[in-house]
Amino acid sequence: MVQALETVPAFYEDAYRTELMVWVDGFAEDERFGPALVFSETLCHPHGGGQKGDRATLELPAEDARALGAGAALSIVDTRRAGGRLLHVLGAALDPAAAEEVLVGSKPYLLKLDWEFRYRQMRLHSAAHLLHCFVEQVLARAVNFPETSDLQPEYGLNRYEQKELLTHEEMAAVLERLNAFTAEGHAITTYPDDDKPGFRYWQCADWVIPCGGTHLANTREIGPVKADLSLKRGRTGMTFRVTGP
Ligand SMILES: [Zn+2]
Known part of the structure; x- marks a missing residue:
């Protein structure tokens, strides 16, 4: 059971939106993540589903910056989910009393992703997602989703529990088909599950994958994908990068 979000996830409405006025609902000194702000609504997708938590800034009027002993903007270095709340983890500590007094419920602030x-x-x-789809297509059979699908800032890793899931030749065929497909410019859509609150799906062509992440609107934006196949330690790993502008 996925707990419903108390923070309105504006990133589902428009994954391309970069600025939003937000109200600060609370300040937290989280045990795991450190000082963090909770907003009524946000553009920041939390860490999860392989995706890294979003980074952003919260712009401060001069008098608020002075009262907090902070610069012109607060730096948000990560976004984490804690129960139904999204924690916008701050890059620097704030005095909790000052944060409550100055920020919480006073006025909307500009959040810049x-x-x-x-x-x-x-x-x-x-x-x-598409790498997995083309692995299935080249192998001409259903394949369990990767046990790990992890994104770093500059690259991603899909790791399958099956040993030697595919050969280097098959991997080359996967990349060739993937890159030809993405260049054709296919639409990508995401939508919620009407019966299961909090669940969402990703769809491209006839492929549907359960996923609550943020996605492009069109495959052309991915750019050419490069990947290295690793068949070591009883696993099949694919480290991939996107290239181009
Ligand atoms: Zn996804």
Whole structure:
């Protein structure tokens, strides 16, 4: 059971939106993640499903910056889910009393997403799904989803529990088909599950994958994908990168 989000996830409505006025609902000193802000609504997708938590800045009017002893903007270095709340993890500590007094419920603030970071995550994330789809197509059979599908800022890793799932020749065929397909410019859509709150799906052509991540609108934006196949230690690993602008 996925707990319903108390923070409105504006990134599902429009994954390309980079700025939003948000109200600060609370300040938390989280045991695991450190000082963090909770907003009523957010553009920041949390860490999860392989995707890294979004980064952003919260712009401060001069008088608020002075009262907090902070700069012109608060730096958000990660976004994490804690129960139904999304924690916007701050890069620097704040005095809790001052944070409560100045920020919480006082007025809306401008949240600016780190778009360069997020867009690469979206490109890598869409590439991760399509890699799997073309592995199935080249092998001409259903394959369990990767046991790990992890995105770093600059690359992704799909790791399957099956040993030697495919050969280097088959991997070359996967990449060739994948890159030809993405260049054709196919639409990518995401939609919620009407029966299961909190569940979402990714769809491209006839492929549907359960996923609550943020995605591109079109495969052309992924750009050419390069990948290295590793068949070591009883696993099949694919480290992949997106290239181009
Ligand atoms: Zn996804």
